[in-house]
Structure formats: structure tokens, C-alpha cells
Amino acid sequence: MVQVAAVVWPQDGRPFAHVGRGGLEEEEGLPGQRAAHLLGVLRVVPPHTHDVPAPLPESRQGFGGSHGRAGSPSPLGCPCRAGSRSLPAATARCCRSSPASLPGSANRPCRAAARRQEEPGQRSTAPAARRAGAGAGAGAVPGAAARLPGAGRGAGSKGPAQLRAIFLHTEHEQRKSKTVTQADMKVELLPALTDNYMYLLIDEETKEAAIVDPVQPQKVLDAVKKHGVKLTTVLTTHHHWDHAGGNEKLVKMETGLRVYGGDSRVGALTQKVSHLTSLKVGSLNVKCLCTPCHTSGHICYYVTKPNSSEPPAVFTGDTLFVAGCGKFFEGTPEEMYRALIEILGTLDPKTRVYCGHEYTINNLKFARHVEPNNAAIREKLAWAKAKYDSGEPTIPSTIAEEFMYNPFMRVREKTVQEHAGETDPIRTMGAIRKEKDNFRIPKD
DSSP, X not given: OEEESOOBOTTTOOBOTTXXXXXXXXXXXXXXXXXXXXXXXXXXXXXXXXXXXXXXXXXXXXXXXXXXXXXXXXXXXXXXXXXXXXXXXHHHTTOOSOGGGTTSGGGHHHHHHHOOOOOTTOOOOHXXXXXXXXXXXXXXXXXXXXXXXXXXXXXXXXXXXXXXXXXXXXXXXXXXXXEEEOSXXXXXXXXXXXXXXXXXXXXXXXXXXXXXXXXXXXXHHHHHHHHTOEEEEEEOOOOSHHHHTTHHHHHHXXXXXXXXXXXXXXXXXXXXXXXXXXXXXXXXXXEEEEOOSSSTXXXXXXXXXXXXXXXXXXXXXXXXXXXXXXXXXXXXXXXHHIIIIIIGGGXXXXXXXXXXXXXXXXXXHHHHHHOTTOHHHHHHHHHHXXXXXXXXXXXXXXXXXXXXXXXXXXXXXXXXXXXXXXXXHHHHHHHHHHHHHTOOOOOO
């Protein structure tokens, strides 16, 4: 899978700072469905093309002003249309179709420009690529080469540096999976897309399994086969494409699955759940926690084993992240306060938190901005950077830990309220969320 290193707003050529480094939703203000539209426009090509859902039909629509940065209300066109100052001429010439035509066959030249063949010797390490900004990406993906229209045929000889400037390798191919094993349950973290996580939940007693947000179905089935378990259940946190977009394909590839979710917009849904609905995955108990705000039908799944002394698990999707929370796309500060403080915050403090995205470092940088004297934040940030540089996940955290460094779970703390200029925790929640929506992530 390859990604364009510099994706630009058509109005002024300003790049999405985080494309190729994750954070399409949290950092650029694009909810999951809209991220699918962006992927459709870019013609991102995965290593297994069949394993990434196609963009939704409404990807022909433009981005509304409410979904992008301020001052960018018109539809997002092809990145090449911003001019040669953003991408080399050879690439710019290939992308003259309108945004409406991009998802269809008229966009074959753009698709061809995005594909790469094997080029030995153009390998790179994940940490260096992640450290690089957009437009200064690392070398080719292992098993992929940069072959552009016109390269070496009158378009000028494109050296490695220029090719790296055009394409940035996809991090999820470098990100490692991780398995958290307990006596009662096993959770395998499966990196997906750019910064998503899917979770394979295994009941150790019965070897029955559930998958949380299976956006890449083949990767899920490969993990199921590796563990030798029976997949019976799909737990969908919310309807956004990067979480629910693989449901329809998965139920065709693996028949008889039960698909749960709290929103009729969830694909392949077999049972709509509500707050405190109870499910079973083998001998494990799964309690559905309704946490509307990021989306109106968002569900977190709390997993316990009767008579077990092991820590419970909660799969929080885009409600609670490590040191952060999701944007309030369909909700209010009151709803997020209830979700984080009154629902998730009252779970067993030892509960392991498995969230939907790898946003930890940027979240901690904002937390440091809110509470510069909080030692727990500084320590967690240093730890997260080391993990990220080695390609390892920073997940899971625990509920107890989140109360130490997550500003959105610390809205009752005086230091956070003073930063926000508020004395009420709910108003504090709204104030710091608004601030983070416009926060420029520092490099350090």
C-alpha cells in the first residue's frame, strides 16, 4: 500500500500535515466516512487490494466546510490539481479528471501513477519515515517500486529523493501486531489502514473468538487461522468507514457471523444493541456501553470473565483514546463527559483500554500543553515515543492510567480547569475539545 506524501487543499496548496503519518480523522477533522472519501480520491493501493473496502458511493460528494479546516468549504479535488509546486509535473499531468470522476474508470491514469513495482535497494526503516514530514517521506515499501508516468521518458530522470517526495510508504505495513495474553482471554491487536486497530478477542476456554471493527477482513481471517479459533462474532463500535467498512465483505467470506452494533448505519448488522445489552463470546461476558458523542450510535464493549481475577477489557473505538477522546461529530460535551467520566470512568480501574487508533503521541503532546507540570504526561510521552520508534503499539492503557494523563478524563482537576478558564467540568470538556480541534502538534 502506498500513499501520496503531500496531499493538498485545492484552494491554497497547503498540505494535510498528517497524511501518510496517520490521524486523518483526529488531526485533519475528517470523520471515518470522510476518510474513506479521501482514500478514494487518492487511489491508495493496498498490498492486498481486495482487503480494503471501496470508498462509499457518496465519495463523489465534496467535503463540506464542517469536515475540513476552516476556510476550505469546497470539494477536495485531485491533489495534483494544486499545481506543480506540490507534485512533480509527471504526476500532475496524470490527474486532470474532476473530483466527481475520480472513483470511476476515468481515473485510471491517477491509479497508474500511484502503483509501484519492486525496486531493490529502495528500502527504508519505519522510524525514519514516521519522523519525516509530508513530502519528505522515506523510501519505497518493501516489495514496491516507484514507476511514474513519464519517468525516464522525457519527464526527466527522477532520483530516489524525488521519488520519496512523491510517495510515502504506508506505516501499517511496518506496524507490529501484539498479543495480550491472560488466563481467561487473549487479545491480538491487528494494525489496519494507516493508524487503525482491529482486535481479535479470544475466549481461552472455548476457543471462540470475536473481532472488533474488522475493516480489513482478510487480515482478520489470517489471524483466526493462525490462532486456530472459531470466529462467531463481530463487535462494531460505530458506523464510520474505517471501523465498519469491512463488515459486508467479512460476512460473505465467513458465513454465520453475528454482527452487533448500536447504529442502523452499521453494515451487515444482525442485532442492534443498546446500553447494557449483554452478549456472550464463548464463556466471556460482553456488556454493551452506549457512549454517544463521536457518533450518535457509538458502543464500547466491556469484556469480563466470571470469577476471574484477571483485568477486564474494554474496546472503546473512537470514544476514548490513550490520553485523548474522539471528536464530537454527533454529540455534545455533556455526552462525552457522561461517556468518559460516568460510564467508562466507573469501570474497574485495572480495565485494559483497547482504542480504535494509534493517536497516543499527539494526544500526549496536547495533554502536555494543557498540564505542562504533569510528570505522568511527560513520562508517558517518552515511553510512547520509544514504542512508536520501534514499531510497537502504545495500546492498551488502563482506566486508572487515563485518569493520570488524559485531559478529557481530568476535567474535574483544577489544573485542567484553570487552563480552560472554566470551573465547571462539562464546560471544561467543551473548551479543551475545541482547543484540541485547532491545536498545532509540536515536533518535539
